[in-house]
Amino acid sequence: MRVDELINDLQDMIAEAKSVPLTGGKVLVESEKIYDILDEIQETLPAEVRQAKNIVADRSQIISEAKKEAEDIIRAAEERKKAMIDQSEVMRAAKAEAAELMNDVKAKAAEMRKAANDYVENIMKKTDDAITAQLTELRKTRQNLRITKKSN
Numbered sequence: 001m002r003v004d005e006l007i008n009d010l011q012d013m014i015a016e017a018k019s020v021p022l023t024g025g026k027v028l029v030e031s032e033k034i035y036d037i038l039d040e041i042q043e044t045l046p047a048e049v050r051q052a053k054n055i056v057a058d059r060s061q062i063i064s065e066a067k068k069e070a071e072d073i074i075r076a077a078e079e080r081k082k083a084m085i086d087q088s089e090v091m092r093a094a095k096a097e098a099a100e101l102m103n104d105v106k107a108k109a110a111e112m113r114k115a116a117n118d119y120v121e122n123i124m125k126k127t128d129d130a131i132t133a134q135l136t137e138l139r140k141t142r143q144n145l146r147i148t149k150k151s152n
Contacts, residue, residue: 003044003045003048003134004134006040006041006044007137007141010141011141013029013037014029017029023151026151029145029148031145034145038141041138045131048127048134049131052127052128052131055120055123055124055127058120059116059119062116062119063117066113066116067109067113069109070105070106070108070109070112073108074105077098077101077102077105078098080094080097080098081094081095081097
C-alpha cells in the first residue's frame, strides 16, 4: 500500500470512530489498528525515498549520456575536419563547417543538459511535494492520536 492510501485509512478510521459523549467531539479508536497502519507507513516511506533517489540517479545517467554523445559528435567533427585538409579551398570550407558543427554540438549539448535538469528538477519537486504532504498528514494524525490518547 502507498503512504497516501494508509493515511486515508487512518482518516477513515477516525471518521468512522464512535464519539465519546461529553468530550467535545473526541472519538474512541483502537490504538493497535492505528499503530499497525503507522508501522506500514514507516515501512513504505523508505521505498518512496528510494524511488526519489532512483530519479536522481536517472538524472545523472541522462546527463552522462548527453555528455558522451556530445563528445562523440565533437570527435567525429574533428576527424571529418582533418580529412578535409587536402586542398586550401577544401581546408577553408572544412574549418568553417567544423566551427559551425562545434557550435551546433555545444548548443545541442547545453540544450540536452538543460532539458534533463528541468525534467529531473520537476520530478524531484513532485516527489518532494508528495512526500512532504504525506509526512505532514502523518504528523497531524500522530498529533490527533496523542490528543485522543491523553484525553482517555
